[in-house]
Amino acid sequence: MPSEKKEEQYLKEREEFFKMLPKLNRRQFLKVAMASAAVALAKNQFPPHSFQLVEAVEAKQGGTEVKFRFAYISDTHLYERKLNERFVRAALKAVQDVNALDPQPDFVLFGGDLAQLGQAEELKLGKEILSELKPKVYMMVGEHDWYLDLGEKWIELFGKPYYSFDHKGVHFIVLNSVLVDDYWTEAKMSPMDRMKFMAQLDNPNGRPFTVGRGYGDVGKKQFEWLKQDLAKVSRDTPIVVFSHSPLYKYYKPWNFWTDDAEEVQALLRPFRNVTVIHGHTHQPVFHRIGNINFYGMLSTAWPWPYAPTGLPKLTIKMNRADPFDQFDGTGDGTVEVLANGKANKIYNLWSREPMKVTARYLESGGREEVPPLPIDPSF
Amino acid sequence: MSGSKHFYLGILFFIAFVLSFTFISEKQANSSAKVTYQVKIPLGIPKDLWEMFIPPDNPITPEKVELGRKLYFDKRLSVDNTVSCATCHDPKFAFAENKKVSEGVGGKKGARNAPTVLNAMFYEEQFWDGRAPTLEEQAKQPIINPIEMGMPDHDAVVKKLKGIPEYVEAFRKVFGGEITIDRVAQAIAAFERTLLTGNSPFDRFIAGDQNAISESAKRGWQLFQGKARCITCHEFNRSNPFFTDNKYHNIGVAMNREGFAELARKAEMLAKQGRLDKRKLDELALDPAYSELGRFLVTLNPKDIGAFKTPTLRNIELTAPYMHDGSEATLLDVIEFYNRGGNDNPNLSGEMRPLNLTDQEKQDLVEFLKTLTGEFPKDFPENK
Numbered sequence A: 001m002p003s004e005k006k007e008e009q010y011l012k013e014r015e016e017f018f019k020m021l022p023k024l025n026r027r028q029f030l031k032v033a034m035a036s037a038a039v040a041l042a043k044n045q046f047p048p049h050s051f052q053l054v055e056a057v058e059a060k061q062g063g064t065e066v067k068f069r070f071a072y073i074s075d076t077h078l079y080e081r082k083l084n085e086r087f088v089r090a091a092l093k094a095v096q097d098v099n100a101l102d103p104q105p106d107f108v109l110f111g112g113d114l115a116q117l118g119q120a121e122e123l124k125l126g127k128e129i130l131s132e133l134k135p136k137v138y139m140m141v142g143e144h145d146w147y148l149d150l151g152e153k154w155i156e157l158f159g160k161p162y163y164s165f166d167h168k169g170v171h172f173i174v175l176n177s178v179l180v181d182d183y184w185t186e187a188k189m190s191p192m193d194r195m196k197f198m199a200q201l202d203n204p205n206g207r208p209f210t211v212g213r214g215y216g217d218v219g220k221k222q223f224e225w226l227k228q229d230l231a232k233v234s235r236d237t238p239i240v241v242f243s244h245s246p247l248y249k250y251y252k253p254w255n256f257w258t259d260d261a262e263e264v265q266a267l268l269r270p271f272r273n274v275t276v277i278h279g280h281t282h283q284p285v286f287h288r289i290g291n292i293n294f295y296g297m298l299s300t301a302w303p304w305p306y307a308p309t310g311l312p313k314l315t316i317k318m319n320r321a322d323p324f325d326q327f328d329g330t331g332d333g334t335v336e337v338l339a340n341g342k343a344n345k346i347y348n349l350w351s352r353e354p355m356k357v358t359a360r361y362l363e364s365g366g367r368e369e370v371p372p373l374p375i376d377p378s379f
Numbered sequence B: 001m002s003g004s005k006h007f008y009l010g011i012l013f014f015i016a017f018v019l020s021f022t023f024i025s026e027k028q029a030n031s032s033a034k035v036t037y038q039v040k041i042p043l044g045i046p047k048d049l050w051e052m053f054i055p056p057d058n059p060i061t062p063e064k065v066e067l068g069r070k071l072y073f074d075k076r077l078s079v080d081n082t083v084s085c086a087t088c089h090d091p092k093f094a095f096a097e098n099k100k101v102s103e104g105v106g107g108k109k110g111a112r113n114a115p116t117v118l119n120a121m122f123y124e125e126q127f128w129d130g131r132a133p134t135l136e137e138q139a140k141q142p143i144i145n146p147i148e149m150g151m152p153d154h155d156a157v158v159k160k161l162k163g164i165p166e167y168v169e170a171f172r173k174v175f176g177g178e179i180t181i182d183r184v185a186q187a188i189a190a191f192e193r194t195l196l197t198g199n200s201p202f203d204r205f206i207a208g209d210q211n212a213i214s215e216s217a218k219r220g221w222q223l224f225q226g227k228a229r230c231i232t233c234h235e236f237n238r239s240n241p242f243f244t245d246n247k248y249h250n251i252g253v254a255m256n257r258e259g260f261a262e263l264a265r266k267a268e269m270l271a272k273q274g275r276l277d278k279r280k281l282d283e284l285a286l287d288p289a290y291s292e293l294g295r296f297l298v299t300l301n302p303k304d305i306g307a308f309k310t311p312t313l314r315n316i317e318l319t320a321p322y323m324h325d326g327s328e329a330t331l332l333d334v335i336e337f338y339n340r341g342g343n344d345n346p347n348l349s350g351e352m353r354p355l356n357l358t359d360q361e362k363q364d365l366v367e368f369l370k371t372l373t374g375e376f377p378k379d380f381p382e383n384k
Helices: A002-023 A026-041 A052-061 A086-100 A120-130 A152-158 A191-198 A218-231 A261-268 A359-363 B002-034 B047-052 B062-073 B135-144 B154-162 B165-175 B181-192 B201-206 B215-225 B260-272 B278-286 B331-339 B359-370
Strands: A066-073 A107-110 A136-139 A163-167 A170-174 A239-243 A249-251 A274-278 A286-289 A292-296 A331-338 A343-349 A355-357
Touching: A066 A086, A086 A120, A086 A331, A086 B260, A120 A152, A136 A170, A170 A218, A218 A261, A274 A343, A286 A359, A292 A343, A292 A359, B062 B165, B062 B181, B135 B154, B135 B181, B154 B165, B154 B181, B165 B181, B201 B215, B215 B359, B331 B359
Parallel strands: A066 A107, A107 A136, A170 A239, A239 A274, A274 A292
Antiparallel strands: A066 A331, A163 A170, A286 A292, A331 A343, A343 A355
């Protein structure tokens, strides 16, 4: 019956209307309030399309409703259980967090550095802990997982170190961004020497991370694969890239750095919506270069201080963590992928208020939707 | 363009800033008028701190303190004339109680152990979950909580008091007007600001008397600041000698109740959907089904699930049982609780970890805690 259809249409409109109410900024809200007042004057006689005015306002920003969510856990740095219970506890806490999310996320990304020294026991313990997660888990590798045996054990446990998948119209790419030039063969390093050399900060002989170079032809192959993978994707398809290191140049001495970042960014430039989610930096850090929004992930193990130079301007610095509180400055989080192909990131800081950083904040050059500033001045 | 806008904004702020000073100095001029009452400030509390904590809109006078005291001990503030403030915050037990959880009208049981009123004026927020910002706001709530004093609402309280001539007269004398619920709260709060505690053996030790406490207690004090990590939350220094950081922590006490994790998740959902009714906060806080959520009921922030305020440790020896639910019977039980790192749960504070204390160290800590028993007002006309 046609009248019923109208009823249905109205209800649907109304539902949409209420769904978007919380997402309005003040100016839009006033407009909506005026529109609703007019509607109320009409004694609740809602004509069809009564919310058109609002939708027109929405259309300017376009499709900001959440299409789906995924959760992330990163940088657990597990030691064998007998050596260190604290990081195990933190990783378990993150797993419990994700399992308690309602609605459940579509999947979980693990951001790399599952193990501290890439040892089989550490990686197995990590796998055991992550197997408790209810949603599907996509794994990414970090340098702490890789440089004991150049990824042998990790690949055995988790599969390919780089791959892509499609989910609800979004193309996801997982990279191995921690490839470096061979520094070990000539120096005759043992596997553990190689691992510990890699784990150093401020290492004057350290080699920078890359996606498309590194020892042998492993980087070249990956870069070639990435080009071909992107060639199959339309320019309008939203792209989300997971990398362990930030896919830009932040601070070289700590390897907060990807040496061929510009080359990777160039491959991503033709696409309309690109989001990069990276681990490794253990801190809220956000950046925008050209068409790409970058977000760093929190670690569950410990927070890093901000590097002395090179911090992206859009970052709102987290206050120094409380040294007495194991969980301060650490955490996990979720990413909201929006209908318009953009992504908002929620930092679920364990001992603090959660912090939401929207794509809009980055794209407006930090002028709109500014996340709350920390109460104390940053260091 | 925007630069000039900023400049004008700056000017505006500057003017506001200057004006604020004139406003403040006026306030300060009045502040000498806010205290016409001589309170005995015991050793251990900085002299000028007390006056700083008297709110300018509720000056303290001898008449007001006397009225507040009457109200504090008056059972007629409850629906069946059986419960007063002093029922649960009893001078005999250092203004707390010796029950696990408080009992209100008709023997109804709440979900929380009554905290002490002594030095409560120095807390940043009142109640175990900090849901009241001031002593005045705190005083209003138990009177109309169905399981505490059980009055139907504040109007009923005022009406009942208006039927008592001596109160009508006293309010006119103190406030120059009618009885209102805000004035009831102001009088009670004024009385509570005279309930100070200090001059314990520990205060005398800090003041320089090496013989004030035993060797065992001295070792306990070292442990308190060191290996046992108590001072992390039970802050103590000369300007904040109250053994609290005024913050909220989940140490796992809430895990004593079955189904806590499930409750926490349910609450998080309700909060997300905006279905937790804040107006009912006081009832939710004492409803055994929700009480264990603690600070979360106030902030609706998941990190606060199962978190409760760090309480003072003064007179701790007199206020057993311990914790917000009275679940630990003795001081040694409390030490054991912390020694195992609290009770594990998804929200356990990152500050909790096993302490590996020896039996001797546990004993030393208990000895130290006993030196915090100090002086406080005990004898009032109403409780003779």
